[in-house]
Amino acid sequence: MTIASALLDWYDQNARELPWRRDKDPYKIWVSEIMLQQTRVEAVKEYYERWIKRFPQPEDLARAAEQEVLGYWQGLGYYSRARNLLSGVREVCAVYGGKVPDEEKKVQALPGIGEYTAGAILSIAYNQRTPAVDGNVLRIFSRLFCLQEDILKASTKRQVYLLVKEHMDPARPGDFNQALMDLGAMVCVPKRPRCGECPLTSLCEAYARDVQDILPLRTPKKAPVEVVLAAALLERKEVYLVRQRPDNGLLAGMWEFPAVEVLANTTAEDCLKTLLLNELGLEVSVGEREYYYVHTFSHRKWHISFYRCRQLSGRLKPEQGRWFRLESGEELPWAGPHRKAADALRCAMKNGF
Numbered sequence: 001m002t003i004a005s006a007l008l009d010w011y012d013q014n015a016r017e018l019p020w021r022r023d024k025d026p027y028k029i030w031v032s033e034i035m036l037q038q039t040r041v042e043a044v045k046e047y048y049e050r051w052i053k054r055f056p057q058p059e060d061l062a063r064a065a066e067q068e069v070l071g072y073w074q075g076l077g078y079y080s081r082a083r084n085l086l087s088g089v090r091e092v093c094a095v096y097g098g099k100v101p102d103e104e105k106k107v108q109a110l111p112g113i114g115e116y117t118a119g120a121i122l123s124i125a126y127n128q129r130t131p132a133v134d135g136n137v138l139r140i141f142s143r144l145f146c147l148q149e150d151i152l153k154a155s156t157k158r159q160v161y162l163l164v165k166e167h168m169d170p171a172r173p174g175d176f177n178q179a180l181m182d183l184g185a186m187v188c189v190p191k192r193p194r195c196g197e198c199p200l201t202s203l204c205e206a207y208a209r210d211v212q213d214i215l216p217l218r219t220p221k222k223a224p225v226e227v228v229l230a231a232a233l234l235e236r237k238e239v240y241l242v243r244q245r246p247d248n249g250l251l252a253g254m255w256e257f258p259a260v261e262v263l264a265n266t267t268a269e270d271c272l273k274t275l276l277l278n279e280l281g282l283e284v285s286v287g288e289r290e291y292y293y294v295h296t297f298s299h300r301k302w303h304i305s306f307y308r309c310r311q312l313s314g315r316l317k318p319e320q321g322r323w324f325r326l327e328s329g330e331e332l333p334w335a336g337p338h339r340k341a342a343d344a345l346r347c348a349m350k351n352g353f
Ligand code: SF4
Pocket: 140, 143, 144, 187, 188, 189, 193, 194, 195, 198, 199, 200, 201, 204, 206, 207, 212
């Protein structure tokens, strides 16, 4: 028995039914793989179905406005993924006539596609022998071969890539990669792997040595940096001041209530007044704190407070922001916790507060 035969026999009986597995369309596999980065399968299903209903073909997505596309991504987070997907699909339409290329170099040259996503697309849609090594596969192979190196190191990832390539079934590379995804999700899970249900038990070195619970090895992550922010809820006749974040960096291009980092030895009030005057052209007074949220990204943890503000004088610099009616029915792609504040304001308005 080989790893491939044991794994594929198991997969034939136990494969998960997932909406993106209904056909082998490279565009759909691409969309699903990008959505699945950082997001659980169960959560992705609904987003994926809505997305494919609205953008069934690459051309439908390529023609759509970025703001609409980001709206369909709202809630999945890490919006640069949606932006890259959009520009990648536009490139596919402009350069390759709407057909995702089947050459590894060309696929990897598309925005947002790395080795893993290229491997998934090429193996599943085009039956090519290309590994798709993600965290699941790193974990499974580090256990199967009892690897003693940190799995986050580039050299370990390379080692696993080569092991997967060596062991994958040349006749069914796409199924082999998907079987690993399923095994990692259902059996060889991060904590307490279910070795009793695993088709690879007799081939697994970690199981033989009873070290499956301590593998894979990894160096601990750094804690995220704590950032204190203040945001202005500046209302004028039931419309609120909002602005778009810069095109680069965290939550690029998303919408927010004007917000600023509150550095040590300053106050939220002073920081907000300075921000609104210098960047938006408005003199304001700062009132009560209305909402407070904690929002954790991979490297940063925001502590953000929203303050009621009142305009005293000045005129909004139009390139810096806009007045937005929360109940207009238009949904902005909000930046992280700003959506919570917008929802809370809507709720308060509905209840007459
Ligand atoms: S035997 Fe256990 S540790 Fe080894 S691959 Fe299977 S589930 Fe993972």
